[in-house]
Amino acid sequence: MPLITYREALRHAMAEELERDPNVVIMGEEVAQFNGAYKVTEGLLAKFGPKRIVDTPISEAGFLGMGIGSAMLGMRPVMELMFFSFYSVAFDQIFNNAANIRYMSGGLINCPIVIRGPANGGTNVGATHSHTPESIAAYHPGIKVVVPSTAYDAKGLLKSAIRDNDPVMFMENTMLYGETGEVPDEEYLVPLGSAKVMREGKDISIIGHGRAIQMALKSAEMLKHKHNIDAEVVDLRSIRPLDEETILASVRKTNRVLLVEEAKPFCSVSAMLACIIQEKAFDYLDAPIRRVTSVDAPAIYSPPLEKEQLPTPQKIFDAALAVLK
């Protein structure tokens, strides 16, 4: 299989869906003429023209709300947030309008919109540009939340998200854009709501999403190499819908759980997972569940400190040993 970057995988997904469905449009700040602030949409304007690839003003509430309105009338807009952090500027449009319109209309109106962009820290851009709002988005019934960690999943999940009839918040990671992975030439979809066992193991389950999973895979190698521990690594890939079966199967197999994520600890995805696991697999646990998250403060700018604020392979390694102690 060809090796392509996570960025290219996203671009290919959009290009294929633009070809397939005339109701798909790509909109956002700098997505067209500038070729994308992070070059995810590079070349799409040249290929599809300005009707399909649309530069918007810096006006998130306006253009996201406009996209939601157009989705109500049958379009399938894929809206790029240059940084996912800017979702908060459009909070009312996303969480009052997109999330609720189907419900409040008694099922008469659909909102097939994708809101995508990078949601991560670690790039020294300070607290305003480093939000990881997976749990905030997933808190809202009506919204779906997807977080791919590989090129293969980025493409397959984005195609599924664009075809989905519900609003999907698709959270990428600038630090993964350049990472390569095997992606087949032939078309494929990854369904929303299916987790993936990235590494099989019998001693501990390390469960999480996003870039933290790439770190967890490194930690797992360290655990094997230094302590002959076989860690299983489970990538959620999708937060809502959530693949509870795969999570619980891993817990029942290893009996020990470490949850990892880049977000802050309070009311986070890992907090929810800990609740689900103790409700549904309490008797299988041989040790308390532990978590590795960001340090609970706004994202610090200072580059060496920001590295320390975020999860690291070493932190995950140490926490895994603590669970196994």
Added chain:
Amino acid sequence: MIKKTPSAKKSEVAAAGYDARQAPINAKLGQDEKIQFYRDMLRIRRFEERCLRSYQQGKIGGFLHLYIGQESVAVGCCSVMSDNDHIITAYRDHGHALGVGMGMNELMAENFGKYTGCSKGKGGSMHYFDPSRHYWGGHGIVGGQIPLGTGIAYALKYKGIKGACMAFMGDGAVNQGAVHESYNLAALWDLPVVYIIENNGYSMGTSQERSSAGESLAGRAAGYGMNWAIVENGHDVYEVRDKVSRALKLAHEQSKPTVLEIRTYRYRGHSVADPDSTYRDKAEIEAYKNTKDPIMVYQHALLAEGVLTEEIIKTIDDSARAEAETSAQFAEQSPYPTIEDIKKDVYWEVDNPQDKKSVGSLFFD
């Protein structure tokens, strides 16, 4: 006590000599159409009066934002919609819903929180919807619907449909950022949208002069290079029809947006929960009722024209009252949604399991 803004006075003077009855859209109206506008306005009023009784009886929960006094706006606007036109409005949405042809039964039942309501009892008075009639709500957050209306216009243009979206808001909404962002997008991309500010003078309990800077609300459109106009006599269904139809024509034929400010007045509080005693005096309300009530003014005009007779007036009134009463009975006798219904209509996929593509859990209780 309210103070009229200087600009409002000036505009009234400027409007002198204009006769909306002679406008092309009105000059050729037949008797039946004229009577229909009267009937439509009266139906809104009788429906809302019945809503108020039900609210006072504890049958309707939450908020009830009555449109009484503003009927000419919804009826005038809806009467000039063509097949490809759409509308969206805020929470004072009963008049527009009846204006596009939704039935009193489904609206009253929605107010009662019943399953037979237009939104299955999931939206309430502020959240009526009927996309089959191009009626996209019914929205609770001030100004929040305006980007959606802009998006509907965007989709119409994208699909090459010769239609427009009328996006209604109150005078309070003009200070919301989302409204200005929408103006910019509409003007930038020549979207076929007509923004209609129903200026009833008060954003909740705060008068226009205490909440909005500048001389006119619609005039802010000039900053975006957008067309704008004021309907001074929003109580006059003919003037509403004339100005709105011109804006729609501009949208249909040139794909240009317009901001239209329609001066109107509400007799009741912001919602029924508003005691309406702190920010305006009763004399002001009475003065408007006595001189500009849209139904009475129109009734007198049609009586003078010989279109209406006392007998027809009584028949229409009896019929509207009976229809409203029947809707209250229908609502009363309808079932509530079930506990199972709480989790329906959240996700399309869950409601259409045969076409479900995703796996995993969507609910967590």
